[in-house]
Amino acid sequence: MLDLTKLAGKMPAISQHLNQEAKASQIRLTRALELFQRVEGAQADWLRRQEQWRDRLLFATATPLEPLSTAQLIPPPPPRHTVFATDGSQIAPSHHEIAYCYLVNIGRVMLHYGQSLHPLLDNSPEVYYKAEDLYVSRQWGIRTEEWMGHRRTVAEAERLAEMACRWVNPPGAHHDPNLAMVDGSLIYWFLEAMPSEAREQLLPPLLAAWDTLYQARIPLMGYLSSSRSGEATNLLRLAACPFDTQDCVKQCSQESDRLPCQVIDPIRDTTLWTTLLEPGQRSTLWRSSAKILDQYPEHLQIYFCYVHVGAEVARVEVPRWVADDRALFDQALGMMLAQVHKGYGYPVALAESHNMAVVRGGDRARFFALLEQQMLRAGLKNVGTSYKEARKRGSIA
Template structure:
């Protein structure tokens, strides 16, 4: 046996002892953080002002409290009759070693109605992009290829546009509880640091999708499983900061930290590596939600206008899921309750993950065998059309080895 198990066993024991010690220390820090958070109950307006004062110079992500910090929202009654639409997407990137430049986006679409008139529609919507305008974003001096991270952005936007079309087609009864659900975040984080041309092009389309959902009066939400977000923890960091003085209109400025200037460990470092879910885990029972917060992510605050993203945490089994809402949904208590109830019911039906999103993913995923068939379709079509094409030497060498 080449693996020295005796030597490895000693290292494993040291690792387990270290993990146990760090877990105890983490629990102690969590107790301190939770106590400080709850000490802010009744001072939400103060901390809202502190967030506004600090956001331009704070080094951490921040959440703005919208409800009382000790809010625990019980699960609203789940209606017997309701409808849901959901989308998810996948893509095949441009293959620079292939016969022709193109990419494929496949959107899984799901409509499910429960209750007295149950029905369901599940389908995939593949779309092939191959024209010059589809392969590049252009301005006066540049051609920006739509591939890699930019293609991922386009796929996210296409998921939203498909969801709006699906909602317009199927969620037509305003008297029926309904929700349009996406997987993952509604905050287009990738656009925050993207090229201005890329950001403006895709964000305009994405916000138009949210505008359409608002006009349809259909609440839209997203579901993030096992969220690692630290935004509410950023608010606790602010609460621990000795430099914040709302009366003096002074927020936190991490570059001028008074603790650091005195050679001390900054007070906020007790929050290091802690996440929002840690804060709410002991407070929420099955089906309950946390307070609603507004995300202070730069792209949302600066670009989303009335769509600024809000969120709450929802207890589903052993985990806390993050549920995101546009501002116009979060401002309507009836819609918040509707999203709360329907999203929880979907997660319960899906054994911890919304069943509509599971079905959308199943429709969206492109399997290896399907990818090979797609490549053969492209190759055959190019040959029949007698179009100029050819694989790279790298591709040919791989095909030779495989053959």
């Protein structure tokens, strides 16, 4: 049990630290705005430098595809449209439970607007208990719990494509504009450091699901609330470099602390664009330079922009084929913004897919109770939790 009396004594120090950090952040923001104006005034020149020294930089910088000062108003959504979304949750495996297995639950949502159609809100659970499910990742040094999360990501994409394409594809059927949304980034950075054998288990089926959406012309969008990315503001670090050339490998590879260009770190992209955008506007469109995107096909390369949705500035990611069709891109942004407004600050379709997927404490207990019944019916003996787990559940405190 948490002792709130003892904890209260630590609050003043935390408040003082946060106050100091807020003042330092304001100084970094002022410096970032100065660098922004400098790069904006000679954007073509700085983009040439970025391209020239890209392979020598020690940090990832996205490439702007429009003027940095872009602040485009997002159009309203079509009166009739459909939004699809998926999200996932899980029960992690535990040696203290009655059986070593894990569960992945995918929530699915399909919301129709202006069409007098019933929504779809359901979930799709799957239990993994075979040896190839539980232990295959250990050969690559990946924990089962971590592998479970990666498998869940793939399942979310597959269920999303299956649901959306099943609705859109019937022959002879006419469908209004639609949008497929996922919570989080479409850039799977975690795959970069993963052994190629493990990556081949995850990336191809995920990209295949996205390609199915592409074939059906269903725009895909990743929505990131409270994004911590600095991929766009990293471009400003080129202007902050004190050297004549931006050759990080030569000039700064021996730096053990902070690089000279890190005068605005740790400032997030969203912090900067909060000062540059008005509610309902989007920033310039950027092409990500994440190394994992080398494994993506050309039409699925990830582009992103920042959108002031009212309550915050969110990062929005789309595949290249969506960004290349500006009418489709603007339409998708309009549907996304309408979702945020309907959800009082967060897309309602994503919130509902999370609610359909989440596994609460009572669900966990019922899952293992059901599993115990089946094990007893199968004739298994001595079915039960470990003494440690049983004692924790029956604490006298």
